[in-house]
Amino acid sequence: MTDVVAELAADTILEGDAKSDLPVKSPEQSTTKQFSVYEATSEELIERFMAPIKKEFLCPPPSRSGNQNDAAPPSLVLEKKSKRQLKRERREKATINLCPQVSRTEDVDSCQYKEKCRFNHDIEAFKAQKPEDIEGECPFVASGMKCAYGLSCRFFGNHRDVAGSSDGKESSEINFFNKETQRLLWKNKMTFVNADAKLKSLGLLGHAKKSNVEEEIDSEKTRNGVNGTEAVSSEPTSEMIEDVDIPGPLETEEVRPMKKAKPDDEEKLKSVEVGRDDDGMKVEEETEKNGHSEAKVEEENSIKIVETDNSLKLHPREKKIIDFRDKLYLAPLTTVGNLPFRRLCKVLGADVTCGEMAMCTNLLQGQASEWALLRRHSSEDLFGVQICGSFPDTISRTVELIDRECTVDFIDINMGCPIDMVVNKSAGSALLNKPSRMKNIVEVSSSIVETALTIKVRTAFFEGKNRIDSLIADIGNWGAAAVTIHGRSRQQRYSKSADWDYIYRCTKNAPTNLQVIGNGDVYSYLDWNKHKSDCPELSSCMIARGALIKPWIFTEIKEQRHWDITSGERLNIFKDFVRFGLQHWGSDTKGVETTRHFLLEWLSYTFRYIPVGLLDVIPQQINWRPPSYFGRDDLETLMMSESAGDWVRISELLLGKVPEGFTFAPKHKSNAYDRAENG
Known part of the structure; x- marks a missing residue:
């Protein structure tokens, strides 16, 4: 709701809005005429940025003798934890999580790290504490892919029914983060030939202040030792500043050239083993070596950044053209x-x-x-x-x-x-x-x-x-x-x-x-x-x-x-999202809970949709706030609830029961009309 709506609402009495957090004034306190959503016309409601719900779907007005503190079920508030506490909890969970390699092969000797592995290798102990399987078919097997989670998969019970039918298909995702590229970025050994050459030609190489150039160069010498760099005077001139490379990930003696996966080569992408990082995202581990010859690597590594008067700007015919016209x-x-x-x-x-x-x-x-x-x-x-x-x-x-x-x-x-x-x-x-x-x-x-x-x-x-x-x-x-x-x-x-x-x-x-x-x-x-x-x-x-x-x-x-979409059609859309989420984040317990988290974040927006069949005036405007109302069936009523507890109930219909002690609160407070924090 806009600020204008908030001001209007503060000066009026909204009867029948059981979910409203606005204070109700007594007749003695109010200086304006009382406004009732049950008696107002559609035009009057729209003037106040309220959704004109058909009268038969409005909830009965609350009893004046009732307790005004009776409200919707409280939201599940997320407990704030320190980074140290979260890190400790991740380590504790890792000790009871089954090793991914053991999970895939069901062989305790298949892990190359043996006793040094930070994951659990006790299959029987893992089975004893593993949550029960979720109803339905494994999303990987259903799509004709091989499930990489094995024993850890929450749909493991139906893997054997389709054994052997999932060979041959690989993940349909690309742009995996190259581990060697990550190593070079971590070690500050990545070069950016084109960017730095252009920045240098324009005098934009580095955004440090000129007075700090000498200090940065001295600190770089201290870290790298004497490397033949010429001494710099204590008062560098503007010409000297332009010729000096600001310390940073610019150039180094040991650099691995990077490759980009061309569209024509997408079918030839390197095979990867699916692992998991601490953030619950899939990461890749290369299983094929770079096919470049050492001579080519040395040749590419020998490229130096040179100052040139020629612009690096591409000819218009070389620039890729993208057309956004009339595209959604x-x-x-x-x-x-x-x-x-x-x-x-x-x-x-x-x-x-x-x-x-x-x-x-x-x-x-x-x-x-x-x-x-x-x-x-x-x-x-x-x-x-x-x-x-x-x-x-x-x-x-x-x-x-x-x-x-x-x-x-x-x-x-x-x-x-x-x-x-x-x-x-x-x-x-x-x-x-x-x-x-x-x-x-x-x-x-x-x-x-x-x-x-x-x-x-x-x-x-x-x-x-x-x-x-x-x-x-x-x-x-x-x-x-x-x-x-x-x-x-x-x-x-x-x-x-x-x-x-x-x-x-x-x-x-x-x-x-x-x-x-x-x-x-x-x-x-x-x-x-x-x-x-x-x-x-x-x-x-x-x-x-x-x-x-x-x-x-x-x-x-x-x-x-x-589209007057039904509650069943909306539930099918949620099912598709869950299937896509399990394929992306994984079908083990961690992947299931990650999928649940992002489903709940999305549900914190979808509840604001008002079905077409319930409106007196269509289409719905994005800034309309509805009075308290109910849907055409129980599922539709559940989907329009602004309570996080009801969103969790919807997630349980698709992903099974939530773990013990589960909490959730929307990240962007998107269930508050008067306060929009989503950037």
Whole structure:
């Protein structure tokens, strides 16, 4: 609910809203006429941003003599734990978890680490404490793949029924994090030839202050010892600063060249053994050696960064072209926009998908959990990744690294994230206050890779100080293939409706070589049609919260209809998500609980959907808050509950009982209409 709605609600008495947290005024305290959702017309409800539910589906008004403290079941509050406590719990759990190799082979002698292995090798002890199997078929076996979890699989009981039928098929996911690349990033031995050459030619190599150059060089000498580097005077000049390489992951004597999996070679991807890192994500362990000859490696390692007057910018004919026109674009969504959710949206009609926002500094540090955000499924035929950083050197090196290591169609740079943690690091929407830095980031990044580069922005940082209209003519000249404009400022967040008139104005001022994508409050096919007809120059519309609340919005747009989806059809969509999640995170206990966690995060949005058949006026608007009501059947009523306890009940229908002591609270407080914290 918007701030305007909150102010209106604070001045009125809402009768019959058993789930409302707003205080109820007595007649003596209230100076305005009492408002009742049971007597109000649809127009009056819409004026107050309330959903016009048909009267027969409204819950009976509460008794005035009843206890006002009687409310919905309390949410399951997540207990905050320290990092040390979480690490200790992971170690304790690891001692009772069965070794993955033993689980696959059912042979205690198959583990190469023997007694040094940190996992349990006692099969009988593991079986004694293993939770009972979940009803249904193993998602890997059902898809014709070999289950890599063996005894640990929560569907192990039906493995033998289809034994031998799962040979030959491999995982349909790509962009696995290369272990050798991770090692080089950990040891700070990765080179970025193209990025550093371009940065050096523009004088942007490193964002350290000039006064700190000597200190950084001396510290590098201390770490590496005397290596023949020439002495630097105590007061470096600007010319000397340009010639000095700022210490960092720039160049080294021992470098392994990186390979990118080409689209033509995807069927020849190296076979991998599926393991698990501490974050519950699948990681790869190479089982084939690099086929490059030593001579070629030495030749590639001998490449030096040289200063040149020639631009590294690719010829337009060499640049990959991506067309967003009239394509349904699923926005990169924090937490919920994971690979299983994107697979689900592809099934429901999405054309373009983009991974969750990944921080450049974490990628350059080799964090496996951050690189997992770049994973791609084979069904994502038009796929991009989104990154976020503060400075041209950090972002351009990340762009070069992704271009060489991953198979993506475009790389999106987030310059609109409103989250405080990101903005305080001068990233996200903080860049809107630094147009010269925006220019340097886009120019350098777009000039060093063939992959199309896009950016995502908001109208401005401060409310009432829009500035994208003054930059839109230059963004295309900087090298961006497309720009997505979210019709809100950073200060505004989600407190008001998106300003589409401003998006239209920016679109009409954009150069012909720059595609403009609008973003904000697209929640029905009518919204899509309106934006496309009001501004034909608009390439497409990005769909974010609308897809979180009802992912079948893509089907509605393509079929040009309002889908009065039943509770059974919605449950089948949840089942598909669970199946995709188990294939991605694993079918053992850890994978099941990871899938449950992300299902619950998603359910914290889907409860806001109001079925078409219950509304007096359609379509539903994204900022409508419904009064207390019930559905056409028990399952539909359960799905519209804002209680985390009811979301857990839905997860138990699909993934079995929750473990003892299970707790959950939504990460973004998405069940609060008056407070939107999802960036």
